[in-house]
Amino acid sequence: MSDGDGEAREFGFHTRSVHAGSRPDPTTGARALPIYQTSSYVFEDPESAAAYFNLQEYGNTYSRIMNPTVAALEERVSNLEGGVGAVAFASGLAAQSAAFFTLLEPGDHVVASSALYGGSVTQLKHFFRKLSVELSFVDPDDLDNWRAALKDNTKLLFAETIGNPGGNVLDIEALADLAHGHQTPLMVDNTFATPYLARPMDWGADIVVYSATKFLGGHGTSIGGLVVESGEFDWANGRFSVVADPSPAYHGLPFYETFGIYGYLMKLRAETLRDLGAAMSPFNAFLFAQGLETLPLRMRQHVANANAIAQFLEARDDAERVSYPGLANSPYAGLVAKYLPRGAGAVFCFDLPGGREAGLRFISALNLFSHLANVGDAKSLVIHPASTTHRQLSDEELAAAGIGPGTIRLSVGIEDAADLIWDLTQAFDAIMEA
Amino acid sequence: MDLQRYQQPHVIQAALAQRRIAIVGLSSNQLRGSYFVGYYLRRHGYEIVPVNPREQEILGKKCYPSLSDVAEPVGVVCVFRAPAAVPAIAEEAIAMGAPYLWLQYTVISQEGADIAEAGGMQAIMDRCMKVEHARYRGRMHWLGFNTERISARRRLT
Numbered sequence: 001m002s003d004g005d006g007e008a009r010e011f012g013f014h015t016r017s018v019h020a021g022s023r024p025d026p027t028t029g030a031r032a033l034p035i036y037q038t039s040s041y042v043f044e045d046p047e048s049a050a051a052y053f054n055l056q057e058y059g060n061t062y063s064r065i066m067n068p069t070v071a072a073l074e075e076r077v078s079n080l081e082g083g084v085g086a087v088a089f090a091s092g093l094a095a096q097s098a099a100f101f102t103l104l105e106p107g108d109h110v111v112a113s114s115a116l117y118g119g120s121v122t123q124l125k126h127f128f129r130k131l132s133v134e135l136s137f138v139d140p141d142d143l144d145n146w147r148a149a150l151k152d153n154t155k156l157l158f159a160e161t162i163g164n165p166g167g168n169v170l171d172i173e174a175l176a177d178l179a180h181g182h183q184t185p186l187m188v189d190n191t192f193a194t195p196y197l198a199r200p201m202d203w204g205a206d207i208v209v210y211s212a213t214k215f216l217g218g219h220g221t222s223i224g225g226l227v228v229e230s231g232e233f234d235w236a237n238g239r240f241s242v243v244a245d246p247s248p249a250y251h252g253l254p255f256y257e258t259f260g261i262y263g264y265l266m267k268l269r270a271e272t273l274r275d276l277g278a279a280m281s282p283f284n285a286f287l288f289a290q291g292l293e294t295l296p297l298r299m300r301q302h303v304a305n306a307n308a309i310a311q312f313l314e315a316r317d318d319a320e321r322v323s324y325p326g327l328a329n330s331p332y333a334g335l336v337a338k339y340l341p342r343g344a345g346a347v348f349c350f351d352l353p354g355g356r357e358a359g360l361r362f363i364s365a366l367n368l369f370s371h372l373a374n375v376g377d378a379k380s381l382v383i384h385p386a387s388t389t390h391r392q393l394s395d396e397e398l399a400a401a402g403i404g405p406g407t408i409r410l411s412v413g414i415e416d417a418a419d420l421i422w423d424l425t426q427a428f429d430a431i432m433e434a
Numbered sequence: 435m436d437l438q439r440y441q442q443p444h445v446i447q448a449a450l451a452q453r454r455i456a457i458v459g460l461s462s463n464q465l466r467g468s469y470f471v472g473y474y475l476r477r478h479g480y481e482i483v484p485v486n487p488r489e490q491e492i493l494g495k496k497c498y499p500s501l502s503d504v505a506e507p508v509g510v511v512c513v514f515r516a517p518a519a520v521p522a523i524a525e526e527a528i529a530m531g532a533p534y535l536w537l538q539y540t541v542i543s544q545e546g547a548d549i550a551e552a553g554g555m556q557a558i559m560d561r562c563m564k565v566e567h568a569r570y571r572g573r574m575h576w577l578g579f580n581t582e583r584i585s586a587r588r589r590l591t
């Protein structure tokens with residue numbers, strides 16, 4: 001909904017990708033989003049300064065806590081996601097740790113999907129141990145696993161819309177119902193889907209986190225992350241005194257009572273971002289906002305290419321276990337139809353029967369796919385976990401992590417599908433010739 | 435209840451164009467939400483008329499025990515009270531000729547809204563006057579909130 005002179009209109013996703021959060025600059029009229037490269041802001045007068053620090057007025061004080069360029073990105077992402085607001089961070093993992101830190105206390109318990117991005121698994125294990133928060137990992141595919149893991153002190157459920165790299169698709173609505181029955185929020189990492197392919201809040205998720213580093217930016221130039229909140233969770237249900245009670249870290253301010261549906265996000269910004277300090281730089285925010293302008297266009301091409309390549313691999317005898325959830329015979333086909341009708345993302349794995357040796361040769365022969373440890377770039381990317389991120393592991397240990405010695409992970413870019421298929425074909429040929 | 439019927443942008447903006455606001459249930463405690471709203475609206479040039487039987491003066495203004503004690507005309511009656519208190523407040527608001535009844539977050543009263551509308555008022559419900567001001571005229575966008583405002587027109591702040 002929006003207005004020029006009070007007339008309401010529901011603008012479409014493409015319009016919002018280009019415009020949300022970024023009106024022409026009031027001072028200069030600049031049409032592009034200005035990069036406010038400043039650490040701090042001059043106060044109009046002492047009373048305004050006091051009002052800003054007391055949070056009685058929306059005002060800029062210091063760029064560790066807020067910045068107009070970063071705010072434009074935050075509003076754009078929260079608008080596309082359908083949340084009440086967002087807070088940006090220096091990386092996806094910084095966003096996750098801040099989201100956790102804001103709502104958890106020592107002695108709480110979190111249930112998380114075991115199919116998360118490896119860096120998230122490591123983060124949860126180490127971070128929660130240091131915070132004295134209990135952690136249970138569950139296989140996300142069966143709701144009974146989640147249900148069985150719930151405890152009296154469970155304060156959060158956490159999973160990815162599309163798991164990295166296994167491609168598990170989350171039954172968001174069922175999990176949100178389970179969480180809410182336990183008066184607990186559901187947090188979803190929507191990095192692989194982006195709001196163009198899936199909007200977890202439409203299905204009941206309360207908090208959505210992003211690594212903006214991937215598809216949101218799409219250019220692979222910057223590291224960043226965001227937390228978006230729906231404003232619908234009742235933090236005053238008696239289980240989240242850390243959000244609802246007067247805060248000792250902000251002169252006794254009761255964030256949820258004072259700011260209502262904006263309370264969690266105000267606390268996330270005014271306390272957690274202030275204290276953890278992992279702010280996004282204005283320049284990175286500019287690059288991410290620029291990238292978002294083409295998000296729907298890019299995602300359509302990513303998904304079309306991923307489908308074409310998955311089908312190409314599926315038809316070959318020398319590619320096994322193609323994990324793309326968008327394939328018609330995927331065990332996740334039903335969930336894809338419900339949650340990802342525009343496509344199941346562009347990251348997936350397949351196995352080379354020749355193991356580590358074949359994996360190395362395949363990678364070396366590729367021309368267009370960049371061999372690196374990232375996903376979600378406009379450029380196609382590839383990695384062979386057994387010789388890089390997971391090279392210290394034995395074949396048995398790899399198997400436990402769901403990775404084979406010949407597993408290849410692709411992040412399909414927006415080049416011409418025919419060129420990508422040409423590249424993969426000649427890499428398969430190179431294995432044969434060896 | 436169809437809350438959206440009481441959250442229409444053109445009604446909200448017309449209410450924001452009023453200048454004198456009676457705040458029923460305004461607290462003098464600086465950490466309460468009502469004080470945040472009163473402080474903010476005063477900062478933005480509104481004249482605040484506090485209504486609270488337990489207070490003498492709030493935000494430097496004389497505090498009235500009830501709405502019917504307020505002699506001057508007000509444009510908006512903004513309510514921070516339990517929903518059960520709203521019907522009586524709506525009656526008083528009609529009697530004083532106020533054009534808008536504004537019920538803050540969680541102050542949800544169909545009966546109160548019906549009374550107000552039957553008395554010629556327009557009702558806004560489950561919306562915060564501070565947030566809506568910040569959305570349309572202020573700086574809500576500075577803190578990454580979703581204002582849902584999309585426009586290529588140059589704005590003033």
Ligand SMILES: Cc1ncc(COP(=O)(O)O)c(C=O)c1O
Nearest residue numbers: 091092093117164191211213224
């Ligand atoms: C699904 C997912 N979530 C979170 C992250 C972490 O994001 P960042 O690298 O921006 O901290 C990644 C990074 O690979 C990821 O793939």
